[in-house]
Amino acid sequence: xxxxxxxxxxxxxxxxxxxxxxxxxxxxxxxxxxxxxxxxxxxxxxxxxxxxxxxxxxxxxxxxxxxxxxxxxxxxxxxxxxxxxxxxxxxxxxxxxxxxxxxxxxxxxxxxxxxxxxxxxxxxxxxxxxxxxxxxxxxxxxxxxxxxxxxxxxxxxxxxxxxxxxxxxxxxxxxxxxxxxxxxxxxxxxxxxxxxxxxxxxxxxxxxxxxxxxxxxxxxxxxxxxxxxxxxxxxxxxxxxxxxxxxxxxxxxxxxxxxxxxxxxxxxxxxxxxxxxxxxxxxxxxxxxxxxxxxxxxxxxxxxxxxxxxxxxxxxxxxxxxxxxxxxxxxxxxxxxxxxxxxxxxxxxxxxxxxxxxxxxxxxxxxxxxxxxxxxxxxxxxxxxxxxxxxxxxxxxxxxxxxxxxxxxx
Numbered sequence: 001x002x003x004x005x006x007x008x009x010x011x012x013x014x015x016x017x018x019x020x021x022x023x024x025x026x027x028x029x030x031x032x033x034x035x036x037x038x039x040x041x042x043x044x045x046x047x048x049x050x051x052x053x054x055x056x057x058x059x060x061x062x063x064x065x066x067x068x069x070x071x072x073x074x075x076x077x078x079x080x081x082x083x084x085x086x087x088x089x090x091x092x093x094x095x096x097x098x099x100x101x102x103x104x105x106x107x108x109x110x111x112x113x114x115x116x117x118x119x120x121x122x123x124x125x126x127x128x129x130x131x132x133x134x135x136x137x138x139x140x141x142x143x144x145x146x147x148x149x150x151x152x153x154x155x156x157x158x159x160x161x162x163x164x165x166x167x168x169x170x171x172x173x174x175x176x177x178x179x180x181x182x183x184x185x186x187x188x189x190x191x192x193x194x195x196x197x198x199x200x201x202x203x204x205x206x207x208x209x210x211x212x213x214x215x216x217x218x219x220x221x222x223x224x225x226x227x228x229x230x231x232x233x234x235x236x237x238x239x240x241x242x243x244x245x246x247x248x249x250x251x252x253x254x255x256x257x258x259x260x261x262x263x264x265x266x267x268x269x270x271x272x273x274x275x276x277x278x279x280x281x282x283x284x285x286x287x288x289x290x291x292x293x294x295x296x297x298x299x300x301x302x303x304x305x306x307x308x309x310x311x312x313x314x315x316x317x318x319x320x321x322x323x324x325x326x327x328x329x330x331x332x333x334x335x336x337x338x339x340x341x342x343x344x345x346x347x348x349x350x351x352x353x354x355x356x357x358x359x360x361x362x363x364x365x366x367x368x369x370x371x372x373x374x375x376x377x378x379x380x381x382x383x384x385x386x387x388x389x390x391x392x393x394x395x396x397x398x399x400x401x402x403x404x405x406x407x408x409x410x
Contacts, residue, residue, distance in 0.1 A: 005184040008143050009038050010326035011129055016042070018127030018328060019102040023095035026081070026106040026118060029131035030260040030285075031200065034180045035107040036079050038131075047105070048072055051079040058083050065090045074103040081106040088121035095125055109205060109259070130325040132260065132285055132318070133178030136165070136410050147331070148323045149348060150355050150387035150405060155395050158409040165408035167363070167391050168299075171308070174315045175299035177288015194292035198222075205259055217242055221252055225262065226284055226293035230310030230317075232337070233264065233282040253282070260285060263321060268334040268347050277337045287315045312407075313345065313359045316389050319410040320346070342372045353384035360390040370402055 011027070015038070018025045027035045040049065050072045052058045061068045061084035069090055072078075081087065091104055118126060137144050146157060165173075176182050181193060202215055224241040228234075233253070239246040256262040264280040284290035290311065296302040302311060324331040336344040336356075348355040356373045358365070365388040377383045386402040389410070396404050 006037070006041055007134065007138055007141060007180065007184065009034065009138055010135060010143060010145055010322075011038055011131055012042060013145055014129055014326065014328040015039070018129065019105075021101065022125060022127040023098070023101055024091060024104045024106065024122055024126040025102065025129070026108060026126050027129045027131050028108045028260070031109045031205070032179055032181060032197065033131055033133045033260075035109075035131055037180070039077050039105050039107065043077060043105070044075070047075040047077055049077045049079070052083040053080050061087050069094065074098075074100075075105075076103070077105040077107075079107050080109060082108045088118065092121045092125065095122075127328065129328050130260070132322050132325065134180055134183055135178070135322040135326065136173070136319055136408070139173070139178070139183050140165075145327055146323065147327050147329055148320045148410065149350060150357055150403065151385050152403075155403060155405060155409070159395065165391075165406075168303075170312075170391055170407060171303040172299045174287045174311055175291050175296065175302050177286045177291070178318070179286065179288065182288060190288070191292070191297070194289055197289070198292070201259075201261075206255060217244060218252065221249065222256075223293045225253070225256065225282065226290040227307075228282060229262075229284045229287075229290050230313040231281060232277065232279045234279065261289075263317070265317065265346075266334055268336050277339070281335060283314045283317045285318050285321070287311055287318065290314065309361045312361050312391075316359045316407060316410065317346070319407075323410070336372070336375065342375065344372050344375070347376070350384075352382055354381050355384045356386040358386075358388045360388055363390060363392050365390055365392075365398065365404060367398055370398060373402065 015025060027039065029035055043049070050057055052061055060071070065084070065086050068087065074094065078087070095103055118128070144158070146154065148154065176190060179193070179197070181188055182190070198219075202218060206218065220242045221238065221244070224238045228238070235246045235249045235253070239249045242249070253262070257264060261284065263283045263285055265283065266280045267277055291302055294307065296305060296307070302308055320333070321331060332349045334347050334349070336342075336347055344356045345359045346357040348357065354376050356370075356376060358369055360369055369388055370386060373386050387405045388398065388402070389405045389407060392404050392406045393408070395406060395409070398404060
């Protein structure tokens with residue numbers, strides 16, 4: 001199926017792989033990140049499409065699931081499956097009887113109730129892809145399928161693929177955000193888009209998930225969280241900001257996580273020392289939405305503002321997560337911070353090695369920016385190569401086994 005203004009996505013190869021492995025493939029993620037678009041693009045002519053956003057289809061699916069699946073027989077693409085979780089047990093029966101691969105493709109914009117139903121009904125039968133907006137390589141139409149790890153092999157493989165990206169273009173990209181519409185429709189008004197998106201998110205998704213009461217309190221909560229992106233998550237501080245109990249803030253943060261709006265990065269789980277922080281860090285997964293909520297109305301104001309470093313860190317973390325999620329993988333990442341405020345922004349753990357990473361706004365970092373990396377080795381851990389990710393245009397070593405990695409490589 002040909003679609004106008006279609007940008008190729010990393011998820012295409014992941015979908016093809018999972019379609020050959022599982023009878024059901026589910027793509028989850030926030031609204032308007034391109035879930036339905038990519039499934040329609042990759043569908044064969046034989047695969048039917050049905051949306052549960054349409055009230056008539058939703059009622060039939062909920063009230064007579066058996067008849068629904070007779071009318072819409074596989075191979076089938078069901079959009080917004082969370083509106084009729086009753087279908088999942090019927091889908092299980094069909095795939096168990098058939099043993100065919102790729103019978104059902106599903107999308108879901110809300111993971112809160114959906115994933116419980118999927119794990120109960122389709123365990124072992126479903127491949128799950130967590131999807132976000134465009135990655136940097138997708139937006140620049142220089143597609144690659146490499147999950148991030150700061151090794152020499154990764155750097156060399158990315159050196160030729162990494163798109164050109166000036167410092168100004170980087171902050172334009174951070175400010176504009178990663179939603180496909182912001183790239184496929186360059187004349188789309190930034191403020192109009194995010195205002196509409198926020199209204200839709202609160203009215204459709206949040207109301208479906210919980211009773212939030214006064215919408216203004218929830219909007220105030222979103223602004224408070226966005227202002228803390230890239231920082232330690234202190235529930236009591238946010239509760240004080242918005243005048244709500246801490247238990248309400250904890251529940252609302254959980255909603256943001258399960259609907260793909262924010263990500264919580266937890267401190268390294270192993271006991272490096274008793275003085276480590278136990279609080280996670282919180283990151284908005286779309287920097288454009290975070291900028292809209294915190295009133296940065298131009299990329300120039302953002303770059304010159306007090307939060308530019310945190311927004312750049314948020315962008316980098318989001319890009320790294322996409323490199324895993326869009327490939328159908330789960331990143332094993334954490335961070336280090338102790339009571340003395342010694343911090344390592346990211347720690348990757350793979351094959352028994354720890355890979356430390358710092359994220360900096362400066363274009364020419366030095367050894368002082370990696371002064372806490374030795375904490376890991378001194379604590380008895382096996383340490384692989386490290387990196388400082390920054391807006392430099394070229395990679396180069398800072399010292400043995402630690403490299404500067406340009407953001408454009410992501």
